Amino acid sequence: MQTAILEYEFDKYPFYRWACDVLQISCLDQAHQERRVKASNRGPTFNQLASSFEMIKNVYHDFLLEVLVKQVGEIATYQCPPSFRFHYCGLGSSVFHSDREFGVEDGRINVWVPLTPVWGDNSLWIESKVGSGQYEAVNMKPGQLLIFDGVNLRHGSRINSTSATRVSFDLRFLPGKGPAVPTSY
Ligand SMILES: [Fe+2]
Numbered sequence: 664m665q666t667a668i669l670e671y672e673f674d675k676y677p678f679y680r681w682a683c684d685v686l687q688i689s690c691l692d693q694a695h696q697e698r699r700v701k702a703s704n705r706g707p708t709f710n711q712l713a714s715s716f717e718m719i720k721n722v723y724h725d726f727l728l729e730v731l732v733k734q735v736g737e738i739a740t741y742q743c744p745p746s747f748r749f750h751y752c753g754l755g756s757s758v759f760h761s762d763r764e765f766g767v768e769d770g771r772i773n774v775w776v777p778l779t780p781v782w783g784d785n786s787l788w789i790e791s792k793v794g795s796g797q798y799e800a801v802n803m804k805p806g807q808l809l810i811f812d813g814v815n816l817r818h819g820s821r822i823n824s825t826s827a828t829r830v831s832f833d834l835r836f837l838p839g840k841g842p843a844v845p846t847s848y
Pocket of ligand 1: 761762813818
């Protein structure tokens with residue numbers, strides 16, 4: 664599947680408001696200013712948003728079925744819960760990798776949904792072509808989602824030199840005959 668940015672109705676799926684409520688902040692891209700938020704944030708599967716997923720689970724299912732299935736076709740399985748990530752300004756970088764290196768099988772497709780505007784060093788950097796070693800930052804705004812072949816295309820994050828924190832969630836899905844079944848992969 665080609666790397667593609669798809670559009671969705673941001674206001675129809677209240678991930679942003681839910682995240683603000685959970686974190687008790689009004690601006691997700693300023694989350695770095697709250698020591699309280701950073702202090703209880705330990706990783707993609709161990710943070711306040713991951714712990715509060717049950718509150719937004721139905722919205723997530725609707726989002727998958729109404730947005731993703733409509734635009735990419737039938738889905739056999741999809742990751743539930745997704746991984747929630749914070750890329751704080753002034754911090755963090757992740758090792759560039761392909762998911763294949765972590766044992767993810769061919770055929771799975773990555774979906775990346777930033778809830779804050781992303782550009783340059785607060786974004787995800789993805790290889791333009793498998794094996795090219797040439798990376799580009801994805802420029803996106805809330806209301807867009809990215810689909811890419813993370814099993815084969817190397818990707819990662821650089822130290823966030825912008826003044827905005829990135830908050831995002833991501834998942835993988837397996838295309839195929841539905842109905843789409845949530846799985847823990
Ligand atoms: Fe990855």
